[in-house]
Amino acid sequence: MFEPLLTADEARVLGCLIEKESTTPDAYPLTVNSLRNACNQSTSRDPVMTLTDLDVERALGSLRERGLTRTVHSTSNRATKFRHAVPETLGLEVDETTVLAVLLLRGAQTAGELKTRSTRLHEFASVDEVATVLHGLAERALVVQLERQPGQKDARWVDAISAGREETGAASAGPAPADATPPADPYSWATAEFYDLLATGHWEQLGALLVEVLADVDPADGPILDVGAGTGIGLAHLRTAVPGAAIHAVEPSPAMRTALHTRLHLDPELRRVTTVDPRPWSTAEPPSRACAVVVSAALGHLDVEERAALWRYVAERLPIGAPAVIEMLPPERPVEVPMTRYRELPVGDYVYEGWQRGVPAGEHTMTWTMEYRVLHGDARVDVSTASANWRCIGVDDVRAEIAPFGLTLTEHDGFVVVRRPT
Numbered sequence: 001m002f003e004p005l006l007t008a009d010e011a012r013v014l015g016c017l018i019e020k021e022s023t024t025p026d027a028y029p030l031t032v033n034s035l036r037n038a039c040n041q042s043t044s045r046d047p048v049m050t051l052t053d054l055d056v057e058r059a060l061g062s063l064r065e066r067g068l069t070r071t072v073h074s075t076s077n078r079a080t081k082f083r084h085a086v087p088e089t090l091g092l093e094v095d096e097t098t099v100l101a102v103l104l105l106r107g108a109q110t111a112g113e114l115k116t117r118s119t120r121l122h123e124f125a126s127v128d129e130v131a132t133v134l135h136g137l138a139e140r141a142l143v144v145q146l147e148r149q150p151g152q153k154d155a156r157w158v159d160a161i162s163a164g165r166e167e168t169g170a171a172s173a174g175p176a177p178a179d180a181t182p183p184a185d186p187y188s189w190a191t192a193e194f195y196d197l198l199a200t201g202h203w204e205q206l207g208a209l210l211v212e213v214l215a216d217v218d219p220a221d222g223p224i225l226d227v228g229a230g231t232g233i234g235l236a237h238l239r240t241a242v243p244g245a246a247i248h249a250v251e252p253s254p255a256m257r258t259a260l261h262t263r264l265h266l267d268p269e270l271r272r273v274t275t276v277d278p279r280p281w282s283t284a285e286p287p288s289r290a291c292a293v294v295v296s297a298a299l300g301h302l303d304v305e306e307r308a309a310l311w312r313y314v315a316e317r318l319p320i321g322a323p324a325v326i327e328m329l330p331p332e333r334p335v336e337v338p339m340t341r342y343r344e345l346p347v348g349d350y351v352y353e354g355w356q357r358g359v360p361a362g363e364h365t366m367t368w369t370m371e372y373r374v375l376h377g378d379a380r381v382d383v384s385t386a387s388a389n390w391r392c393i394g395v396d397d398v399r400a401e402i403a404p405f406g407l408t409l410t411e412h413d414g415f416v417v418v419r420r421p422t
Helices: 008-023 032-040 053-065 086-090 094-106 111-117 127-139 163-167 189-213 235-241 254-266 268-273 304-317 395-405
Strands: 069-074 077-084 143-145 156-159 224-227 247-250 274-277 292-295 324-327 337-347 350-360 365-376 379-391 408-412 415-419
Touching: 008 032, 008 053, 008 069, 008 077, 008 094, 032 053, 032 077, 053 069, 053 350, 053 365, 053 379, 086 094, 094 111, 094 127, 094 143, 094 156, 111 127, 127 143, 189 235, 189 254, 189 324, 189 337, 189 350, 189 365, 189 379, 189 415, 224 235, 235 247, 235 268, 254 268, 254 274, 268 274, 292 304, 304 395, 304 415, 337 365, 395 408, 395 415
Parallel strands: 224 247, 224 292, 247 274, 292 324
Antiparallel strands: 069 077, 143 156, 324 415, 337 350, 350 365, 365 379, 408 415
């Protein structure tokens, strides 16, 4: 069985890469822009979608992690391009790859419909030939036959590698169990489990800087808005920096909020002044006014529209001169980063280690894989991994984005401060 199933975005991106390799060979491999246009075209697609560049980049990052896509760099073209690797990874022939692609792009279809709709990718001699391919793919759990509905003459088929097939009533798929796993948390329970232990040193340094930058903030102007509060490890530092301030913490990750709520449970005073908004920044309801904004290790999780909403909030809701502290994490552009240990911490008889690896997933996006190791001497007691996409943003990028909002920027070591000018 193909697990985990592809998301709708991943299925569309993969299907388009396969299709365009045959239909537009001169333009293949594809840039993010070309791939987005292919994903959103209104013909030969069911359903019609409206993906953004960031949606495409995130899907590419996930597909690359699973070996289904490759990044193509060229000295003659500055734009990064992408190709699929389905034949190599899944061991498919051209006819099998074609059938899978058309199912990914257009959903449930009969063998006859697949023959007609596959012509530009691969010429099948007959419907029986398509049926033979379908049965071969079914034996490898890559497609499934749907239960024939009343009035239907021919059976329909659907891919078995994307989440869409769960909604179609595939004959081989039973009802979901009552304790079915909820949608994946993009930040992962693995990261939340180890975050506080392995990020303490970082926050001790950042907390000291916040005390200096937030020294003149007046809590009477409103709460501190903490976008991407994570486990809440920084909340005590914010309270120290601005005594008497309330805190409005935005944290969409259920895994991170588990640790955050535990921290609030153990600290009644912090619990009294902290409001936790569980929604992503795009739909969160921040306070009407704030005395300061803090974005720590979160800017790369925001897309272009979400960042514009952040800058608009700073321009309209903060007092003149009040700081928006934005942590800037390297690199500014995607690069290959080998698996590297960034933290080691003894815990009782064990040693906890944090490792990270980064790979380019688009023109401005990287996929980071975090590995958390629990060691007892030379033996590995446990290893947990988590992957997340990250938008690479530099100081100049922020400066360009805030300019239309009339904001100014000052650079500091590891972060920038954005303000409404006096």
